[in-house]
Amino acid sequence: MKAAIVTIGDEILIGQIVDTNSAFIAKALDDIGFQIVEMISISDTEKAISETMNRYQNQVDLVVMTGGLGPTKDDVTKKTFCSYFNDVLxxxxxxxxxxxxLIEDFYKRKITQMNIDQALVPSKATVLFNKVxxxxxxxxxxxxxxxxxxxxxxYEMKYLVSEVLIPYLEQSFEPSYxxxxxxxxxxxxxxxxxxxIAxxxxxxxxxxxxxxxxxxRMVKLRLSISGKxxxxxxxxxxxxxxxxxxLIxxxxIGLNENETIFKVVSDLLKENNLTIACAESCTGGQIAKLLNEIPGASAYFQGGVVAYATQSKIDVLGVSENTINKNSVVSEQVALEMALGAKRLFKSDLAIATTGNAGPSKGDSDVEVGTVCLALVSKFGEKTFTFNFGQPREKVIDSAVNKAFEIIREEIIxxxx
Structure with missing residues (x-):
């Protein structure tokens, strides 16, 4: 069974909104055995819609189109369907x-002709009733x-796909997987x-x-197979x-599509009854955010400090000014004192710290842009690391965060x- 997904609207084509509908529809269709051969976005015009319908005719079993069904004059999908199927509204x-x-009882206003026209459908169509x-x-x-x-x-599309369309398709097509x-x-x-694995x-x-x-720092290997x-x-x-x-x-780190290094570390901390804190500079609180956003974080996450400025590392975390002057603010020695400071402040079992030059220009250190130093302290000892993650800035921060979680995971295991 082959399917194509079409999103309609100039707002998608000019980048005004991000198309999330296609992903939801694709997942729903894949779950019941459809092979998605193409996803496209087109303009909200009769010409674009009719040409797209002609293109897919008898080339796929199913075309799901989303958009262009509003009450305003620029929504022409219903009119185009009537032309294509030689039908009337x-x-x-x-x-x-x-x-x-909905209009009079819920929204408490008088219904207009534009609202009434929402009930117009092609006479030959199977209506997918939209309760929401x-x-x-x-x-x-x-x-x-x-x-x-x-x-x-x-939210209207999701309701119709989940509650109306998928049950209809499951009854209309031979089961496939x-x-x-x-x-x-x-x-x-x-x-x-x-x-x-070659x-x-x-x-x-x-x-x-x-x-x-x-x-x-992560690669998913997806194995897929289809049939009846x-x-x-x-x-x-x-x-x-x-x-x-x-071989791997x-x-x-997991066999679940939604598994991440962050979830793995969260589970390891809980399983081993360990607490953690963090002290961040170049990563700007990203480690704390990821530790905190997983449900149940209160069981292991004690807190974090974003000590971005050099002086804040001294004042808040107790990093020695002499250590900074001797080794540079981006150094393993400073990272270590930051981690020790966080562990002391939050009385945690482990503490992770980051300091670095994420770029694009140098800050209070002369080390090469892209350099990040990390430190992990625990009851098992102290570890420090230096990496250069290159550029751009976003890559440096993402790589540093991922490496921090990798180090935590390895330490616990x-x-x-």
Whole structure:
């Protein structure tokens, strides 16, 4: 089963809003076995919409379009559907009743002709009733292709997809399955990881597909397989995962699509009844934010200090002015005293600290731009590190944060295994 997703609206094309609808629709369709062959955004014009419908006709089984169903004159999707299907608009009594109640009873204002026109739908359409908004969805079929039109308002689209469209499609199409297994690795670059698993990858069956999904200091390996025999598909994926695991066991942090190094560290801290604090300079509070945003953080996160200015490192964290003058504010010695200060202030089991030149220009240190020093202190000892993460500034900060969590993870695993 093949599907295409189309978002309609000039506001997307000019970058005024970010299209999140496509991702939601794609995930929902993938879950019931559709292969998404394309996602595109088009202008809210009859010409663009009709040309897109012609393009996909009989090339895919399903086209889901979102946007262009509002009450204003620039929303022309319903009119275009009528032209494409040689149909006319009629008023749907159930939709009109719902729109009237919403406007007059909920919003407490008189209904207008523009609101009444929201109940107009092509006479041949299957109406997708929208309980959470005024614009109904529409479903129509021409030859081998279903065309679906949904409102662009995200919460309305999500309701219609989850509660109306997906159940309809599950009844209309023969069951099919897309099975994915994502393995999360950390601390090994994409090219090195590819070299390590090359022989395994070369032996993959043609029906199992591998994708590398890299991000700063993390690479996801996604295995995918599609078909109608769910048991066979699951067994095939499981077999390949079992062969892959020994090759990446030292850098594997999880088998969950949503697993992150931050969640892994959070779990390790809780499992081992450890508390942590942080002292940050160049990372500007990002470590504290990530420690804090995971539910249950109060069990392990004691607090943090963003000591960005040199003087604040001295006044708040107790870093020695002599240490700064002797070694530079970006140094392992200063990072260590920052970590010790945080551990002392918050009475934590562990403390992590960062100081560096994220760029683009040098601050109070002459060290090379991109240099970051980290320190970790715990009851097991003191560790310091120096890295150069290059440029741009955003890369330096992201890399430093990820490296900090990697260091914390390794420390806990090493001393609590």
């Amino acid at each position: 009629i008023s749907d009594s159930e939709v009109l009743k719902h729109v009237t109640a 908004g005024t614009a109904p969805g529409m479903l129509m079929k021409h030859e081998q292709t279903f065309f679906v039109s949904l409102p662009g308002v995200p 897309n099975i994915h297994q994502t393995l999360i690795t950390h601390g090994v670059g994409e090219s090195l990881l590819a070299e390590r 022989d395994w990858e070369n032996d993959l069956p043609s029906y199992v597909h591998l994708a590398y999904l890299p991000s700063p 025999d769910k048991v066979f598909l699951e067994d095939a994926i499981r077999e390949q995962v079992e062969k892959l695991l020994p 066991k030292d850098c594997l 090493k001393n609590n295994s």
